[in-house]
Structure formats: C-alpha cells, structure tokens
Amino acid sequence: MIQVENLTKRYAGHTAVNNISFEVGKGEIVGFLGPNGAGKSTTMRILSAFLPATSGRARVAGYDVFTHSLQARRHIGYMPENVPLYPEMRVDEYLRFRGKLKGLHGRRLRERAAEVKDLCNLREVDHKIIGTLSKGFRQRVGLADAMIHEPDLLILDEPTIGLDPNQIRQVRDLIRNLGKHHTILLSTHILPEVEMTCSRVLILNKGRIEASDSPQNLLSHLRSAGSLHVELKPGGDDAESLLRSLDGVKEVVAKPAGEWMSFRLRTDAESDPRESIHRLAVDRKWPLRELSRARATLEDVFVEITQSDDA
C-alpha cells in the first residue's frame, strides 16, 4: 500500500527526514512513534501529497505521490495534526462538502455521510457549528472526514491527542475496527495505545527509522527485557553477591526496606533465574515475599531507542 524509498526532506538549515525507506502492506495498522520533531508529521505530509520530498520516492496504492498526486490522493484519507476545520460550517455541511471534494455525489454521498456520522458518534452534533464543538467532537469530525470516501489508506496524525480517557478508548476501538478494512498509518505519543492497536511499529528519531517491528518483537529484543524484582529478608550480608553469582544475572541493585531487602536484577534476555532464586532462598531459609518479573513496556523501548545516542 505504501512504498517509501530513500525519502529525504530538507528545510532551510535542517533535515527533517533523512533517507528513510519502509513499506506498509495492505491491511496493516502501523504506528509511527518518535519524539517531537523526529519527522513523523513531515513524513505523513509527504505521503498525503501535501509536501514534496527533497529527494527519494513515495508511492501510495501504486501511484507516486508527487507525479501522480491526484490519483494518489483519491486513495488517501488524511487527518492532519490538530485537525484544522472550517469553524463557520455545520458538521453535516462540512462532511458533505468534503465528500463532494473527494468525488462523492447524490445518494452515495448521503449514505456515506450518514455512515461516518454513525461510526464517529456525530449524530447529536449534526447541525452544530464546528467552531462551537469541543475538542473531542472536532477530532471525530476530522476522523469522519478522513474516511468519508472509503480510502484504502488512512493517515492519522495524532488522532487521540487532547482527548479524555473515555474518548481515547472510543477512538482506539474505532481505529481497530477500521483496521479490518483499511490500511492505517497513525502517529501518537500514547505508547500503550500502539501496543493495543498496531500490528507494527516504526520508531523515528532525528529523521531516521530506528526500529521497525511488531510491538511484541520490539519488547522481547529490549535489553531491559529481563528485569526481576526480589524482596526477601536475608540472614547475612552475602545476599547480594550470592544473587549476582546466579546463572544469567548480570547486575544487582540492592535497596534496604527496613528488615527486608529489595533487589532489582538485570538478566539476559533469554534466561529466567526465578527458579534458582527460589531455591537459594529456601536453602538459606530466607523469607521471600516478592519475586516478580517486571514487564517491559513499549515506553522502555521508546526511551532506549530514542535516547541511546544522547547518553
């Protein structure tokens, strides 16, 4: 659905997107992650044929977004960051206007307008003026606009920013449902969201793609993946060195908590020394009150990838 080859975008003075290449297949939901200014929005704007690239090529549905811009745009539903809308128009009027611009007419237009309004729960604000709507409704008007012409590809730039938790959940469910029929490329800062909705994650940093994989694979490759938390009451002060000597343990950080000691263990990604810790505690007759494996989150992946070269 999307083919990007050696795409570069330079502005006067800095490079926003630096020679990136990736592909997105039909039916994928791909999450774009990266710190502010990493080039996410720029890439999305190039893909939606709004900005020309400095060099490189991008194709959507087989059409080059620069040389066959009009054909490519017919296949794209784009929701820009901050969802700019005409504030003086009414919701229904706006959606019909956008539908017509995207080539819908007559009965088809009426049907699609009704469908997207139902999907995005916009019925109650049908005749309201957009300028008076809350952020959440505006966001949904933008989403309804993006999908009114049933595009093959939806490009959503931060679709859930500024929404309350309930609205975020609604939009997330909506996106997941849309993913059954559409290819979706979305950017966000909310990492749990990506874990829940996306089949693949692209992490951008300083204009480059740093990682491209499913959320599960990214997590398992993470260096901090093997992290254990142990709390026990040791008899002597050799607990720390004994733990360190266990197979697969790379690092131990001890922290006293009253009579108890709390340990954070870093291990190899593959090994799981929980059993040997249990045996050690039983052998030494140390009371053990917590032994848990810290689940790495996408946030850890994000922090590790985007900060590794600063450190």
Place this chain on the structure above:
Amino acid sequence: MSRFLTLLFREIKSYFYSPVAYVVLFFFLLLTGFNFFAGVSLLNRGPTEITVVEAFFNTVLFWFGFVLVFPLITMRTFAEEFKMGTIEGLMTAPVRDGQVVLAKFGGALLFYIVLWLPSLAYFRIFEWITGSEAARAGGAYWGSYLLLLLLGMFYLSVGCLASVLTRNQIIAAVMSFCAITLLFFMGLLSFIVLNVSPFLRDIVGYFSAIEHMGEFSKGIIDSRPVVFYLSMTAFTLILTLHIFQARKWKS
C-alpha cells in the same frame, strides 16, 4: 468541474457566514447611496450636459469607496486557510491547485457583483421619479457596469495575490490596499506630475481607471481597456497560482 463548483459554493457561503460581509454590504450601500444623492444634486444645480449615470460614476466619493472595498473582500481568501491550517485538508483532497485559486477568485468576484446589485435599482428609481429616460442610455449604463466588472476582476486578482503572500489578513489587506491605490493613482500621474514624457504618459494611461470610466460612462466602449484588464487579471491569477504552490510546499 463539479469539484470547482463545490469549492466555489463554499467560498460564496463563507462570505455570508462572516459578519464582515454584512458590514461591508451595509457601508457600501450607504456610500453608494450618498454618492447617488450627490450625483443627483449636481444635476439639480443647473442645466448640464452630463447624464445621471456619468454623475454617479465619476465622483471622488465613488472612487474612494471603490478602492477601499477590494482589500476587505479578498484579504481572507488565502491568508485564512494558511493561518487556520485548513489548507492542509484542502490540498490533500483530490483537487487541483488551479481549481482552488479560480474558486477563491470566483467567490470574491461574485460577492463583488452582489455588492453592486442594489445600485442597479438607483437608476430605475431615478427614472420612476423623474420620468426622465436619461438613465436608459443603454451604452452608458451597461458600459459603466462592464467597466466596473473589468476593473473589479483586476483589482480582486491583485487582492488574491496579496492574500496568498501572507498568513495574516491585516497584512494582506494593507498590501492589497497599497497596491490597488498605487495602480489607481498611476493613471493620475500625468495630472500630478506636469512634465512627464509623452511615452510615459501613454503607458500610465493604460492604468487610468478614471479615464476609462469617463469614456465608458459616456457609452464609448474602447476595446483596449477590455483587453488590458482581462489580460492583467489572467497574469495576476497565474502569478497567484505559482506563489500558492510555492508557499504550500514550504509550510
């Protein structure tokens, strides 16, 4: 074509959604009404050779209101889209850049025409009250309105050009006001500076809206101003289109 019409209708509607349109309409009506009154009282002063049409279209007050109205009509056309960011949604829909520029210009032109519609009634009312056929002098009557349309097209395209250069409506208005006033007074150069060369006088003569109106409101329809205004409008719109594309790509 249907996309162009969709864009055009939105442009026209957006004029009438904004209170600015009604303020402009109101004061323009007031100004032309007063101007008509001034024209008629000029005729009342004594026997004269000029018709009511000539009297109406050639006063200082008329030109004052005329020049002022273009920045108000065109300042928001492009500047607002850039400022609000709606340009992004607009240009990622499958529409051509040219369609957008033409729709914005067309919307402004239609609003300008609406602005002049009430004045058509003035001459009818004049006829009705005085029983004089003077206003019916077809050539003068339609000639004047033809020139208004031509001048309007040119000055509106200049206004669109100013609006595409900035994201600030006020700056757009000031720029187009200066440009239009300059174009307008260029035609008066031979009155202001006495010893200009005849060559220069000929050139600025092409820009002289006042001279053109003097002729057209007598019913003398010269093809040179017609060609001049049409080609200048086309040129300015093409320039607008190119700047629009360049700006869109930089945003």
